[in-house]
Amino acid sequence: MVEVYRFFNSTEGDERLYEADDFGQFFQNFLSNGFFMGLGVSPEGGNMDVIVSEGSAFIEGYDYANTDDLTLTHDSADAQYDRIDRIVIRLDRRQEERTIHAAILKGTAEGDVEAPELTRDDYIWELSIAQVLIEAGKSFIEDSQITDERGDRDVCGRVERPAKINDQVHSVDIKRPTTRAYQYHHEASAFYIHGDNQSEIFQEWLDSIGIDHYYGRDLSDLRMYVETYASQTDTGIQTVTIFDWAHQQNYQIYGKFNRASNRLGADLTWGSWHEEVLEAERVESSAGSYCIRYTNGQQVCYHSGRSITGVSNSVGALYRTQAQNWVVPSPFLEGSGVYVSITTTGNNRWAAVTGGTSDGETIPYRVFSAESDPSVNTDIRIKAEGRWR
Structure with a gap:
């Protein structure tokens, strides 16, 4: 049988009989197990x-x-x-x-x-x-x-929209970034875009947001989840989340962006995108240093507790330590510029960066003093800010 249709009353000479499984199959269109x-x-x-x-x-x-x-x-x-x-x-x-x-x-x-x-x-x-x-x-x-185990979808889970309907939402109902708010389903709706087999429309969304890179991945590795809360009056709020699903044990959110549409002005198109900055990754070293990478490309690195003994090398009226190098746990984008601040302990002492950080990995510095003191320790705290991509 190619076509299946149900449910109809019987008539004389045309009896319509249905099994319990017919009703079961029908209800599976609306509810999951x-x-x-x-x-x-x-x-x-x-x-x-x-x-x-x-x-x-x-x-x-x-x-x-x-x-x-x-x-x-x-x-x-x-x-x-x-x-x-x-x-x-x-x-x-x-x-x-x-x-x-x-x-x-x-x-x-x-x-x-x-x-x-x-x-x-x-x-x-x-x-x-x-x-x-x-x-x-x-x-x-x-x-x-x-x-x-009630919450485990693999063995039970809560009753919700069936998977075959979700599959349709993730394919048939995908919209382009130019779609107006009133053209979305009233109230909440969502769809999923695959960077591999839906690369063209995925790229359209990236272009709309103004993203000109793939976060160090191939486009085929990226996924996008678009959530929209809209009304028929052309008002709405939209959120785009970009993430990597190529390696399920290394799931990462790379970016989250929001925009809105309203009827207050003459132009009812969507407004500008605004990035919601998230912590993308934290990288630590065995020496106690660590760097925080953010989804907007910024990186902040911290180092504290390093103790330097001796401010005894004379340079005119000043004394200084031997040249020191801090190798950051996560390199900065080469040539992007890094802002560094250093604080020290002890009286009449200060620290300064004594060279460039062109390689993005090493920050050279010295501690200076107005008086020689080869035996007293100086604790160093360093903060470096720049871009990791």
């Missing part, structure tokens, strides 16, 4: 029972509700090994069952303990609302043995 509310798991106390609280869930288009506290009993613990059981809400569409129940999915007692896999096929679909650690030789369950 997950829990609506409740269904928390807690120990009864002093035994191997757990309590599932009142609550409700939605699985593959089917509705489930638990209207009172429900007691489930775990099998006894193994004498030697721990095991992990799961508390699941199980949809069973097999002809002999046709039920949804809360149940215990028993794990395996072993040295390298793992939670049991959920069943998700054409007949049985399980949501895990909790893991319960059954400790070896223990005859009762405590709070510390229960791990709430």
Whole structure:
């Protein structure tokens, strides 16, 4: 069958019959699998029972509700090994069952303990609302043995808009930066742009903001999330977040920008973009120095606690230390200019930068004094400001 349509009344000679699965498939267009509310798991106390609280869930288009506290009993613990059981809400569409129940999915007692896999096929679909650690030789369950899994989208999650609708939002509903506020969905809306397979429109948004670089990445590595709160009166607020998703263990936000549209002036187009400056990265050295990189390209580096002994080298009426070099933990953009301030401890002493920082990595300085004192320590504090990109 190529086309599917439903639901219609039967007429004489044209009977229209529908299965429960037809309704389940229909409802999946609007709601994802997950829990609506409740269904928390807690120990009864002093035994191997757990309590599932009142609550409700939605699985593959089917509705489930638990209207009172429900007691489930775990099998006894193994004498030697721990095991992990799961508390699941199980949809069973097999002809002999046709039920949804809360149940215990028993794990395996072993040295390298793992939670049991959920069943998700054409007949049985399980949501895990909790893991319960059954400790070896223990005859009762405590709070510390229960791990709430309701918030984990991979195994449960809260009921929301289904993934197939979200996929449409992230592709079909993408708009260009010139789109007026009234052309957006009334109130809140959002879409996602991929720097690889949507590079042309991604570049349009970068050009609109005035970004002429890719934050040291390839364009294909970048992602953009555009959130808009708009009304039909052509007023709105828009936020663009640019981030890197190429390496999920190194997730970084590179920039966040805002703009607004209003009806106060004759021109109802969007206003100028304004960057919301965020801390992009913090780089530390073993010597106690550290640098903070900001999303607007600025960098501030700090160094404190370095002790220098002896201000004894004479230069005319002044005394000075040997030349010192501070290697910053994170280099500045070469040739961009770095502003440096240095403070010292001790009477009649001061410090100064004694050379350029053209390489962006090394800041040369000396401590000066009006009198020779080869034995007293001088503590140095340095702050350097410039650009890292």
